[in-house]
Amino acid sequence: MADEVKLYRTWSSPYGLRIVWAMHIKGIEYENVFEDLSQKSPQLLQYNPVHKKIPVLVHKGKPICESLVILEYIDETWKETTPLLPQDPYEKAMARFWAKFVDDKLLPSVTSVFTEKGYEAKKEALVPAVQNLELIEEQLKGKKFFGGESIGYVDLVLGWMAFLLDVFEEVIDLKLFDAHKFPLLSGWMKNFCDAPAIKQHLPPRDRLVTKYQLLHEKYQTTSN
Known part of the structure; x- marks a missing residue:
């Protein structure tokens, strides 16, 4: 119900x-x-x-x-439906590890590029963000999704990247993600957004751009 x-x-x-x-x-x-x-x-x-x-x-x-x-x-x-976490204890532990990495390291590093004041400060903040993206890229070798052939726990945790990165790029006018440098992540983002359960429930891009433009202006004008 x-x-x-x-x-x-x-x-x-x-x-x-x-x-x-x-x-x-x-x-x-x-x-x-x-x-x-x-x-x-x-x-x-x-x-x-x-x-x-x-x-x-x-x-x-x-x-x-x-x-x-x-x-x-x-x-x-809801165990009877599509599992999100692997059944194998080691694989489950690894999924939890990378999910925590996304929330504790990757997301804050990308957000800091967005919130830093000035072009040079943003470029400097981009360095650790790219290093974190490199670590995540490695985890996709030989896989369509982090969960294997279907979307799983880590994919859902990283899902923000598939629809927010290009919004951030438009708002701050700085390239955050190089598809040639990260071919596996680039392919993953397309596969993730094309999945029906995801595609039908993505927030409107124009509203996101408006929201983050206002946020960015606030960060740029607020004194530390």
Whole structure:
């Protein structure tokens, strides 16, 4: 029943979209509850009193917070559908390792290029971001997706890259991603975005550009 599962999120948050994609890959019915983060609902604050953030998955009245935790919960709760994590303990551990790398290293390094002030500072911040992309590229050797032949846990965690990188490039007028340098990641991004469960649930690009243009202007004019 759809009313058993609710997802508190925003229209553009990559963390919330991970859960959206996972739900559709697994064929789970759910209800979207869109939050305005400038005026968070009492329900969100009640369900996530620790971090007061989205996404929050509410299943049979019980809240689960943090996107990586939610993805694992979904995988364990709806076991009869497409698995997100590998069954092999070592492969499962590696998937968790790379997912954490994406959130702790790769995403912050790419975000720092976006938030740095001035062209030279952005170019300098790009160096560690490219190094992190090189490490991720290595993990795709011989595979269509990080999960093998189908989209899995790491693919969902890295999914933001497939639709946000070129938005960032347009907004800051700096090349972040060289398809020739990263042919495996380039192919992965196309395969990921072409998958029906993903393609039908990507945020509108024009709205993303508008959102990040405003954000970028704010970062450039705010004093440290």
